[in-house]
Amino acid sequence: MIEEMARVPAVSLAAGFATQTDIVLPYLFDFATPEQCKRWLPKMTTGEYIGAIAMTESGTGSDLQGITTTATRDGDAWVLNGAKTFITNGINADLVVVVARTASGRETGSRAFSLFVVEDGTPGFTRGRNLDKLGMKAQDTAELFFDDARISGDLLLGEVGGGMSALMSHLPLERLSIAVTACAGARAALSWTLDYITERKAFGRPIAQFQNTQFAVAEMLTELKVTQTYVDEAVLKLNRNALDPVDAAKAKWWATENAQAHRRPLCPVLRRLRLHARIPHRPRVRRHPHYHRLRRHDGNHEGHHRALRAGRSVGTAGNRSRSRA
Ligand SMILES: Cc1cc2nc3c(=O)[nH]c(=O)nc-3n(C[C@H](O)[C@H](O)[C@H](O)COP(=O)(O)OP(=O)(O)OC[C@H]3O[C@@H](n4cnc5c(N)ncnc54)[C@H](O)[C@@H]3O)c2cc1C
DSSP, X not given: OHHHHHHTTOHHHHHHHHIIIIIIHHHHHHHOOHHXXXXXXXXXXXXXXXXXEEOOBTTBSSOGGGOOOEEEEETTEEEEEXXXXXXXXXXXXXXXXXXXXXXXXXXXXXXXXXEEEEETTOTTEEEEEEOOOSSOTTSOEEEEEEEEEEEEGGGEESXXXXXXXXXXXXXXXXXXXXXXXXXXXXXXXXHHHHHHHHHOEETTEEGGGSHHHHHHHHHHHHHHHHHHHHHHHHHHHHHXXXXXXXXXXXXXXXXXXXXXXXXXXXXXXXXHHHXXXXXXXXXXXXXXXXXXXXXXTTSOHHHHHHXXXXXXXXXXXXXXXXXXX
């Protein structure tokens, strides 16, 4: 589904769908009680309910140990206070999985955080603006506010103090989802390029007939095949429950680097752009900044690099570089 959306191309829509299917639903599958499942899953699966996940705050991105949103127990209820930002599906969400600090004071560590489901209409839960971004303009990315937002005790997802380990356990799927989206985007960009070089003529013949164009296309096809093969292998590993967060970070890093246009002078998309000599006039080419934004989803690349060097998962020691995802 995500591959088809990238082909259209509707990358913003794909990010919203991936948040629902590859991030929010898996948390519900793994941690919701049977009663919670009955409450949310039917509407989530029909699309009647849209889900979001709220981790990031204005002062806290990669390092989730810095989360300041709190959930305080009050009798049978929980009271949430704080603000989240950059939340995909934030404006449209019917339910939001919120990461909040449940430990007292400034206590940190893996047991300091818990997950809650906050539903639309909860008193004290409000949404800010839909954030303006460089790319993925159609994507709903919002600020969320919790001002004494009171939720019933049965809206805790999983166990008290289990938030951080729940986030860690979902890293492989979240990262892989972004790698798949990036691969699909690169394949779409290549197909537009093939159309263009066949249509566009210079010196009396299609530019596809020039040898340097053919060399460039051969390299792009090879790089795409290598990337796709690597990502497919990761998908098979995930299906066997054998994909660890580090391997998922590798797939995400490699695929998004290949899909984004603005960084490496030799990256396939940039070469595709070069073949589109009239870049500013090609609406599809202008959409490439979407793929740049994918790199940022699920945490930053520097954090992933650090983890790859250390051969462990990013985030286990206070830096959970996540994605949508
Ligand atoms: C389009 C979009 C959608 C998003 N959707 C969601 C969502 O649905 N839910 C959600 O909770 N969040 C979401 N986010 C937020 C995203 O997860 C964060 O942007 C990401 O975790 C990085 O956090 P930050 O922006 O605060 O960057 P920071 O953590 O401030 O990092 C900024 C820079 O600091 C440097 N840096 C940071 N850590 C390290 C390190 N360990 N080693 C070396 N250098 C480092 C890097 O250069 C990095 O790029 C979204 C973001 C975007 C752009």
